[in-house]
Amino acid sequence: MKQNGFTLVELLVAVFIFSVLVVLAGGSFIGAMAAQRRALNIKKAEENGKFILELMAREIRVANPINTGNSACLGTTILNFLHPVNGTVEYFLSGNQIHRRVNGVDTVVSNPDVDVSRLNFCISGNQSGDDRQPLVTVILGLNAVGAPQNDVFDLQTTVSQRVLSD
């Protein structure tokens, strides 16, 4: 009687081929997951950076006066100014989060999912009699928590005060 079934060799070959395929498929799946997470992290940092920079730029534009004096670029991590509607506004970095203090009330404006590694203000033209409009450069570095070093966003923008004041 002829027995139906697989020989040991056939079985081994089949298992081997199957495991190679599984390793390949699993590896590319894991790679795809990692890429997807990285894209999500970049998106998070981007959305936060955009929001923070826009929030600051809009307020600094109409600020009068800017209370923080002239400072070289590494000088100050705090910016304090009087906003015509919101009152005294202060931005500063504390524990990887950006705080916005309005009339003494403190709120965190950056997302806890995002680490802010750098917030610097370079202020020039903020002396009376210097014949210049106050100019504030905001330097912002941020990345999603756990993102690699080369996914850090280094953003910068400069805002010139609108109200003419020497």
Next chain:
Amino acid sequence: MKGFTLIEIIVALGLISLVSVSVMSAVSLSLTSAAKIKNDLIAAGLAQEGLEIVRNIRDKDWHLGSGFGASLTSGNYLVDWNSQSLLSFSDTFLKKDSNGLYNYLSGQDTIFKRKIIIENSVQNPASVEKVAKVEISWQEKSGSRIIQAEVRLFNWR
């Protein structure tokens, strides 16, 4: 004997590879567009900076008692983050120093170039209106990219 024919196997393999290739390309597309928006955002900040510096230079003319547009002659220029006047144009990359400051003096070259264009307006004489444009251009794997913005500055304070 029952089993798969060669045609059936080829069709099955074709379907599987089609699905997996499309999934992979979707994932890689989302990653490349994430990198793209990163550069877009940095460029937008730098573009805004360029226009604000030009405005600051116009305002300085007023403080000095010079006329409107005294420092805004039409042409191509560069401006640094702390420029008090327009710098002559050269086709150079912005640098970024170790403090994250984008500038022309120190640090490593970034991928970004910034060009400021000052023009006269079509509608108004130069004593009334000046048009300031900024172009940020950079190279990506997929090709060269550029963003442009413009602001119209008036003799009005």
